[in-house]
Amino acid sequence: MAPLPQTHPTTPVPELDAERAGKDVAEKESESDSESEKSEQEQEFDPWDLPELQDTGLKWSELDTKGKVLRVFRSIVKFILLLCLLYIFVCSLDILSSAFQLVGGKAAGDIFQDNAVLSNPVAGLVIGVLVTVLVQSSSTSTSIVVSMVSSGSGDRNEFRRAFAGATVHDFFNWLSVLVLLPLEVASGYLYKLTKLVIDSFNLQTGADAPDLLKVITEPLTKNIIELDTSVIRDIATGDPAARNKSLVKIWCKTQDITNLVNITVPDIINCTVGAPCWEVDDEIWTQENQTETLYLKKCKHMFVYANLPDLAVGLILLALSLLALCTCLILIVKLLNSMLKGQVAVVIKKVLNTDFPFPFSWVTGYLAIIVGAGMTFIVQSSSVFTSAITPLVGIGVISIERAYPLTLGSNIGTTTTAILAALASPGETLANSLQISLCHFFFNISGILLWYPIPFMRIPIRLAKALGNRTAKYRWFAGLYLILCFILLPLIVLGLSIAGWQVLVGVGVPVLAFAILVIIISIVQKRWPRFLPKILRSWDFLPKPLHSLKPWDKVVVSSMVFCRTRCCCCCKCCNEKEKDDVKAKEKSLEMYDNSAFTVDDEAKVVATHL
Numbered sequence: 001m002a003p004l005p006q007t008h009p010t011t012p013v014p015e016l017d018a019e020r021a022g023k024d025v026a027e028k029e030s031e032s033d034s035e036s037e038k039s040e041q042e043q044e045f046d047p048w049d050l051p052e053l054q055d056t057g058l059k060w061s062e063l064d065t066k067g068k069v070l071r072v073f074r075s076i077v078k079f080i081l082l083l084c085l086l087y088i089f090v091c092s093l094d095i096l097s098s099a100f101q102l103v104g105g106k107a108a109g110d111i112f113q114d115n116a117v118l119s120n121p122v123a124g125l126v127i128g129v130l131v132t133v134l135v136q137s138s139s140t141s142t143s144i145v146v147s148m149v150s151s152g153s154g155d156r157n158e159f160r161r162a163f164a165g166a167t168v169h170d171f172f173n174w175l176s177v178l179v180l181l182p183l184e185v186a187s188g189y190l191y192k193l194t195k196l197v198i199d200s201f202n203l204q205t206g207a208d209a210p211d212l213l214k215v216i217t218e219p220l221t222k223n224i225i226e227l228d229t230s231v232i233r234d235i236a237t238g239d240p241a242a243r244n245k246s247l248v249k250i251w252c253k254t255q256d257i258t259n260l261v262n263i264t265v266p267d268i269i270n271c272t273v274g275a276p277c278w279e280v281d282d283e284i285w286t287q288e289n290q291t292e293t294l295y296l297k298k299c300k301h302m303f304v305y306a307n308l309p310d311l312a313v314g315l316i317l318l319a320l321s322l323l324a325l326c327t328c329l330i331l332i333v334k335l336l337n338s339m340l341k342g343q344v345a346v347v348i349k350k351v352l353n354t355d356f357p358f359p360f361s362w363v364t365g366y367l368a369i370i371v372g373a374g375m376t377f378i379v380q381s382s383s384v385f386t387s388a389i390t391p392l393v394g395i396g397v398i399s400i401e402r403a404y405p406l407t408l409g410s411n412i413g414t415t416t417t418a419i420l421a422a423l424a425s426p427g428e429t430l431a432n433s434l435q436i437s438l439c440h441f442f443f444n445i446s447g448i449l450l451w452y453p454i455p456f457m458r459i460p461i462r463l464a465k466a467l468g469n470r471t472a473k474y475r476w477f478a479g480l481y482l483i484l485c486f487i488l489l490p491l492i493v494l495g496l497s498i499a500g501w502q503v504l505v506g507v508g509v510p511v512l513a514f515a516i517l518v519i520i521i522s523i524v525q526k527r528w529p530r531f532l533p534k535i536l537r538s539w540d541f542l543p544k545p546l547h548s549l550k551p552w553d554k555v556v557v558s559s560m561v562f563c564r565t566r567c568c569c570c571c572k573c574c575n576e577k578e579k580d581d582v583k584a585k586e587k588s589l590e591m592y593d594n595s596a597f598t599v600d601d602e603a604k605v606v607a608t609h610l
Contacts, residue, residue, distance in 0.1 A: 047156075047157050047160055047469075047472075048160075048161070048399075048400065048465060050349065050353070050396045050397075050399055075339070078335060078338065078339050079339075081335060082332065082335050082336075082339070085328045085331050085332050085335065086328075086332065086384075086388075087216070087217075087220075088324060088328050089324075089325065089328040089329065089332065089384075089387070090216070090217055090379075090381070090384055091217045091220050091221050091324075092321045092322075092324040092325040092328060093321075093325070093381070093383055093384070093387075094217050094221045095221060095224055095225065095317055095320070095321040095324075096317075096318070096321040096322065096325065098221075098225050098227050098314075098317060099314045099315075099317035099318040099321055100314070100318070101227060101229070101247060101314075102227070102247055102248070102310045102311070102313050102314030102317065103310075103311060103314035103315065103318065156472040156473075157472070158394045158395060158396075159394070159468075159471065159472050159475070160468040160469060160471070160472035161393050161394050161396065161400065161468065162390055162391065162393055162394030163467065163468045163471045163472070163478060164393070164400050164464040164465050164467065164468030165389060165390050165393030165394065165398075165400055165403045165464070166386075166390045167464050167467055167468075167481075168400065168403065168404050168407060168460050168461060168463075168464035169386060169407045169410075169411075169460075170464075170485065171459070171460035171463040171464055171467075172404075172407070172408065172411070172447060172451055172460040173447070174485075175447075175450075175451060175459060175460060176443070176444075176446070176447030176450065176451065179450060180443060180446055180447065180450075190439050190442055190443060190446075191439070193442055194435045194436075194438040194439050194442060195435065197435075197438055198431050198434060198435050198438070222299075222300070222301060223300060223301055223302065224301055224302055224317075225248070225301050225302070225303055225313070225317060226248075226249040226252065226299050226301050227247050227248065227249055228245070228246075228247055228248070228249040229247075231245045231246075231247050246309075246310055247310050248303055248310060248313055249299055249301075250298060250299060250304055251295040251296070251297065251298055251299065252297055252298065252299040252300075253296045253297035254293050254294060254295055254296060255293070255294045255296055256291050256292070256293055256294075257291070257292050257293075257294060258289050258290070258291045258292075259289070259290060259292065260287050260288070260289055261287065261288065261289075261290050262285055262286075262287055263285070263286060263287070263288055264283050264284065264285055264286075265277075265284050265285075265286055266284070267284060268284055270284075270286075271284070271286040272286045272287060272288045275287040275288065329387075329391075332391065333391045333394070333395070336391055336392070336395065348397055349396070349397050349398075352397065352398050352402055353398065353399050353402050365405040365452070366405070368402060368405035368406050368409065369405045369406070369408050369409035369412070369448070369452075370409060371406065371409060372385065372405065372406040372407060372408065372409020372410040372412075372413060373409040373410065373412040373413035374409075374413065375409075375410070375413065376409070376410040376412075376413025376414050376416075377413040377416050381414075381417075382410045382411065382413065382414035385406075385410045385413070386407055386410055389403050389406060389407070400461060400464065400465065401461060404452075404458065404460065404461050405452065408444075408447075408448050408452060411444040411447075411448075412441070412444050412445070412448075415437065415440045415441040415444060418436075418437035418440055419434070419437045419438070419441065421433075421437070422434040422436070422437040467481065470549070473549075474549050474552075474553050474556075476553070476556045477549065493508070496508060521536060525537060525538060525539075
């Protein structure tokens with residue numbers, strides 16, 4: 001095929017070499033100037049500043065009657081569509097939770113049955129992390145996935161803000177655990193405080209607390225899957241028969257009938273107390289009550305007749321729910337971007353991020369905590385609330401400073417679900433159930449008192465911004481963070497905890513001390529480098545892969561390109577792509593030979609070949 005015609009004269013090689021050499025000299029001479037200009041530009045531009053939201057469309061007063069009717073109609077349709085997407089999103093979270101329970105629910109029951117492991121507070125902590133991620137019942141991992149999906153655009157600042165908004169909750173929890181867990185082990189203040197509260201009330205068994213969110217989602221989710229969660233409870237309480245049961249509920253309506261039946265016993269000592277006992281043909285008979293379960297009505301979900309193991313059903317639901325979750329998130333973000341434009345976005349942004357006038361500006365954050373707690377209590381799901389906030393932080397409607405107290409309020413609101421569930425417990429377990437739910441409540445209250453009232457102590461915001469900056473530069477680091485913090489690290493700590501306190505302390509203390517030392521040196525490097533030895537004023541003395549992600553970025557990008565190329569070749573799509581490229585180039589050349597060829601057409605040709 002003929003080469004692409006050139007639209008500009010070719011520069012002679014000697015002149016080109018001279019020009020390049022001149023450019024190199026000029027670049028070297030102005031290197032310091034460009035670096036200083038770049039630093040000044042970085043100082044002037046703050047990626048965490050919320051973008052200006054301007055009204056790019058026609059104002060309401062400029063529209064005629066038809067335009068006003070169409071705008072109102074489009075707004076109503078978008079709002080209804082948004083509600084539908086939110087409904088599917090919540091249902092997909094419910095299905096995702098069921099999928100994780102099918103995949104690992106029995107393993108979770110076995111873990112809770114092991115009292116030796118649970119007696120170790122560190123092991124209990126990491127088990128809580130693993131089980132929460134496993135059954136997807138907390139907003140932490142959900143919010144991170146939301147940020148990774150909903151901010152998948154090319155705007156790095158949107159991704160930066162969204163990921164920080166999702167992980168500020170993580171840093172609050174991790175920092176609270178690092179401070180409050182040792183305090184609880186040493187003093188038992190949470191146990192004593194909650195015991196005092198429980199003893200001060202005359203507790204009685206309550207009725208089942210209504211789950212408002214379940215009432216809304218159940219009409220759809222019960223047609224997809226229904227689980228028998230009592231199986232996990234029976235495994236955790238040591239019932240051996242429960243291990244052979246399936247978590248997939250088959251019969252939705254059953255009835256237990258107790259009848260008095262005649263049975264044989266080895267000797268008269270084994271006769272039922274208070275029941276008659278007689279002998280017939282050298283056999284001793286007695287009577288006892290036996291309960292028989294009548295299966296009256298089968299469930300109507302799609303896996304009733306599937307006859308598949310729990311793992312297979314869980315993997316199928318996992319794939320479907322993740323697909324629905326990601327699709328809804330992408331559409332919700334796009335819909336919010338189209339709805340939150342113009343004057344609407346300006347008003348919402350102003351209302352959500354405006355503080356009360358001085359000297360009552362400090363009240364604004366605490367009001368946001370109350371709002372977050374109230375909204376989470378209404379929907380009874382912190383996952384829904386925090387997942388809704390994350391895209392708004394990404395597009396610049398809510399600042400990270402305002403999202404932080406909203407998230408803290410959601411932490412309080414989510415404890416009400418456990419408290420309501422505890423109040424519905426039987427009388428013999430009511431006190432213990434309510435006490436552990438109050439431990440959750442007071443833990444979050446203690447964390448808020450630590451990391452919010454004093455502005456200097458709002459460390460989670462600074463850590464979330466630092467992580468957002470890192471993931472904005474290296475997108476793959478977001479997935480690494482999720483796997484490392486919520487899977488690998490808890491598994492490693494759990495293994496050390498099971499091995500014993502000696503192993504945990506012998507390995508964990510030196511690693512933790514080294515990490516603290518590195519953090520302290522890094523802080524001093526940025527603020528007071530003159531107090532450090534010359535070699536420690538930067539990490540440049542270390543190999544670059546040990547203090548920079550840039551070499552790892554090259555490896556990850558190269559691996560992704562290699563895998564994409566190999567997969568493309570394996571699927572024989574490379575040949576198809578080459579054919580399409582050849583056709584596009586031939587079409588471009590035909591356009592170029594046309595006498596009506598314009599400058600814009602020329603740009604399209606160049607873009608096609610590039």
